[in-house]
Amino acid sequence: xxxxxxxxxxxxxxxxxxxxxxxxxxxxxxxxxxxxxxxxxxxxxxxxxxxxxxxxxxxxxxxxxxxxxxxxxxxxxxxxxxxxxxxxxxxxxxxxxxxxxxxxxxxxxxxxxxxxxxxxxxxxxxxxxxxxxxxxxxxxxxxxxxxxxxxxxxxxxxxxxxxxxxxxxxxxxxxxxxxxxxxxxxxxxxxxxxxxxxxxxxxxxxxxxxxxxxxxxxxxxxxxxxxxxxxxxxxxxxxxxxxxxxxxxxxxxxxxxxxxxxxxxxxxxxxxxxxxxxxxxxxxxxxxxxxxxxxxxxxxxxxxxxxxxxxxxxxxxxxxxxxxxxxxxxxxxxxxxxxxxxxxxxxxxxxxxxxxxxxxxxxxxxxxxxxxxxxxxxxxxxxxxxxxxxxxxxxxxxxxxxxxxxxxxxxxxxxxxxxxxxxxxxxxxxxxxxxxxxxxxxxxxxxxxxxxxxxxxxxxxxxxxxxxxxxxxxxxxxxxxxxxxxxxxxxxxxxxxxxxxxxxxxxxxxxxxxxxxxxxxxxxxxxxxxxxxxxxxxxxxxxxxxxxxxxxxxxxxxxxxxxxxxxxxxxxxxxxxxxxxxxxxxxxxxxxxxxxxxxxxxxxxxxxxxxxxxxxxxxxxxxxxxxxxxxx
Amino acid sequence: xxxxxxxxxxxxxxxxxxxxxxxxxxxxxxxxxxxxxxxxxxxxxxxxxxxxxxxxxxxxxxxxxxxxxxxxxxxxxxxxxx
Numbered sequence: 001x002x003x004x005x006x007x008x009x010x011x012x013x014x015x016x017x018x019x020x021x022x023x024x025x026x027x028x029x030x031x032x033x034x035x036x037x038x039x040x041x042x043x044x045x046x047x048x049x050x051x052x053x054x055x056x057x058x059x060x061x062x063x064x065x066x067x068x069x070x071x072x073x074x075x076x077x078x079x080x081x082x083x084x085x086x087x088x089x090x091x092x093x094x095x096x097x098x099x100x101x102x103x104x105x106x107x108x109x110x111x112x113x114x115x116x117x118x119x120x121x122x123x124x125x126x127x128x129x130x131x132x133x134x135x136x137x138x139x140x141x142x143x144x145x146x147x148x149x150x151x152x153x154x155x156x157x158x159x160x161x162x163x164x165x166x167x168x169x170x171x172x173x174x175x176x177x178x179x180x181x182x183x184x185x186x187x188x189x190x191x192x193x194x195x196x197x198x199x200x201x202x203x204x205x206x207x208x209x210x211x212x213x214x215x216x217x218x219x220x221x222x223x224x225x226x227x228x229x230x231x232x233x234x235x236x237x238x239x240x241x242x243x244x245x246x247x248x249x250x251x252x253x254x255x256x257x258x259x260x261x262x263x264x265x266x267x268x269x270x271x272x273x274x275x276x277x278x279x280x281x282x283x284x285x286x287x288x289x290x291x292x293x294x295x296x297x298x299x300x301x302x303x304x305x306x307x308x309x310x311x312x313x314x315x316x317x318x319x320x321x322x323x324x325x326x327x328x329x330x331x332x333x334x335x336x337x338x339x340x341x342x343x344x345x346x347x348x349x350x351x352x353x354x355x356x357x358x359x360x361x362x363x364x365x366x367x368x369x370x371x372x373x374x375x376x377x378x379x380x381x382x383x384x385x386x387x388x389x390x391x392x393x394x395x396x397x398x399x400x401x402x403x404x405x406x407x408x409x410x411x412x413x414x415x416x417x418x419x420x421x422x423x424x425x426x427x428x429x430x431x432x433x434x435x436x437x438x439x440x441x442x443x444x445x446x447x448x449x450x451x452x453x454x455x456x457x458x459x460x461x462x463x464x465x466x467x468x469x470x471x472x473x474x475x476x477x478x479x480x481x482x483x484x485x486x487x488x489x490x491x492x493x494x495x496x497x498x499x500x501x502x503x504x505x506x507x508x509x510x511x512x513x514x515x516x517x518x519x520x521x522x523x524x525x526x527x528x529x530x531x532x533x534x535x536x537x538x539x540x541x542x543x544x545x546x547x548x549x550x551x552x553x554x555x556x557x558x559x560x561x562x563x564x565x566x567x568x569x570x571x572x573x574x575x576x577x578x579x580x581x582x583x584x585x586x587x588x589x590x591x592x593x594x595x596x597x598x599x600x601x602x603x604x605x606x607x608x609x610x611x612x613x614x615x616x617x618x619x620x621x622x623x624x625x626x627x628x629x630x631x632x
Numbered sequence: 633x634x635x636x637x638x639x640x641x642x643x644x645x646x647x648x649x650x651x652x653x654x655x656x657x658x659x660x661x662x663x664x665x666x667x668x669x670x671x672x673x674x675x676x677x678x679x680x681x682x683x684x685x686x687x688x689x690x691x692x693x694x695x696x697x698x699x700x701x702x703x704x705x706x707x708x709x710x711x712x713x714x
Contacts, residue, residue, distance in 0.1 A: 231684035243693045247655040265697030578708040
């Protein structure tokens with residue numbers, strides 16, 4: 001246990017070392033240790049798809065332990081989609097199985113001469129020939145590996161055809177619909193000629209105080225299952241957000257041109273549950289079972305079963321691309337999962353192309369003959385197929401939106417909504433000030449799982465948020481007052497959860513009745529014997545976020561990159577809060593207050609004092625030497 | 633109706649009015665289990681309610697999406713939304 005394995009794919013060598021106690025204490029695991037390793041393994045010149053990039057896999061400190069929802073793990077690398085920090089967390093059973101097989105972190109270096117998959121089992125790592133997997137979809141790839149290894153309990157994280165062809169927003173998948181989705185980690189894996197990682201192990205993870213952990217787990221289980229957040233997600237999963245955004249006017253429609261569409265009532269979570277859902281599944285040790293399993297008859301009459309969908313796909317192809325029928329949504333969702341395309345990027349790219357088509361920026365000569373009309377089934381599927389096959393307009397967007405915009409010209413880049421190069425998601429949060437700030441400052445680019453202050457949508461009384469965050473946050477979502485505290489709190493808690501391997505759906509990120517930092521502290525102490533105060537644990541999250549910020553600063557990023565998409569400065573046109581927009585002056589003042597709270601200067605650069613307080617002086621000095629005086 | 637995944641122990645709860653927040657006007661109002669629908673007294677919007685437990689209800693959607701969207705459009709263009 002507590003092992004980090006470095007796999008040199010070029011030399012086919014595996015080196016195993018202990019994770020130093022100091023590194024554990026400062027970064028815990030998962031995204032935390034990954035961020036530290038990534039910062040030191042690459043630099044601002046590293047080509048994301050070159051052999052110099054590394055692909056890191058990290059399990060959370062608590063992943064695989066008998067604690068509620070201890071399932072999460074992270075892949076990290078320099079992103080081929082954005083060119084800077086790449087990192088994606090996922091659930092399922094893979095992270096736990098890697099720990100049972102004897103490893104906490106894997107570091108993949110260089111590039112294998114021929115396609116391989118890694119077989120991680122019982123303290124060993126083997127490189128196995130993967131050439132026979134070339135024609136297979138993701139679910140077939142996983143089944144083939146399990147069959148080959150003679151054990152259906154093997155857990156597999158794999159890339160599909162999109163990752164093997166290095167589509168820059170390809171993801172890594174596990175089971176039918178568990179994804180490490182964002183920032184193109186599947187493309188990095190494909191560039192290394194690693195097509196899958198299979199894991200199986202029988203080890204028992206050591207627990208410092210089993211009786212205490214059992215008691216803590218029981219308490220947390222009861223706390224979770226009595227909360228309204230749990231009740232909602234265990235019924236609807238993330239689809240609860242589909243109806244919320246549609247009714248409250250932050251739906252994000254037609255590539256964020258509208259905040260409320262007039263799509264039919266078919267686009268409703270209850271319609272999906274009633275007509276298409278056949279079961280629910282859960283990640284390792286999770287009581288929620290938020291994952292849907294669906295069955296759908298496609299247009300060609302074939303019947304298929306798939307995992308999901310999540311809100312990102314339903315709202316993305318629904319509101320954003322205008323497809324208000326579940327068959328189209330589910331077919332597109334399943335195709336992405338089969339091929340290994342990141343659904344959030346897929347919906348954003350498709351909606352972007354549809355707006356370009358609507359505005360006459362592109363025509364059928366550019367799209368390989370596709371008529372990209374809103375909501376059109378053939379248009380959506382055509383874009384996805386062209387991307388995986390790297391032909392037509394798909395060949396352009398497979399290289400990322402920046403490449404595609406340059407190739408298209410005619411101001412195409414103005415219609416792509418992003419932060420730091422990563423597409424924003426389907427919901428339109430311009431009326432939620434802490435969420436806009438979090439979107440702008442998010443360390444991997446636009447991301448709801450890093451910095452979305454979800455509680456802002458519930459109009460909670462200030463007394464509740466003061467008890468939670470230490471500062472009263474106005475219940476009015478449109479207020480800018482004190483929202484910097486909400487965003488910093490969210491960013492630190494999310495970083496902490498990712499380092500622990502805890503699911504955010506079981507945390508106060510989603511609902512005040514769920515687990516907070518105090519509960520995380522109790523679980524860490526019972527499981528590992530490591531003692532932290534609540535403040536010290538929050539500081540770990542702070543440290544991770546600052547380390548990620550240093551990564552961005554080294555890439556040349558600063559205040560100019562902490563900006564919401566241009567469309568957010570335009571007013572909402574529909575719904576209960578029509579007229580709401582991001583106002584430039586108060587937003588910039590909010591950003592100033594956020595920087596001050598973080599201990600960053602006015603340009604968003606961490607100050608030496610702030611870095612010293614977090615023990616990041618060495619990294620600050622490295623960035624200063626790379627970027628010049630005044631940069632840390 | 634959608635399947636009910638509520639754990640047995642979570643189904644125990646006092647039956648009485650619970651507070652809901654209208655998704656159109658954000659005003660709070662009360663509804664009582666097992667009413668499947670509720671109308672906001674402030675703005676008049678009618679909502680479909682899902683009861684996870686007798687004391688834990690949630691607004692899921694408007695009773696009629698088309699009407700709701702038409703009223704939203706009317707409000708945005710200066711109308712009363714009626």
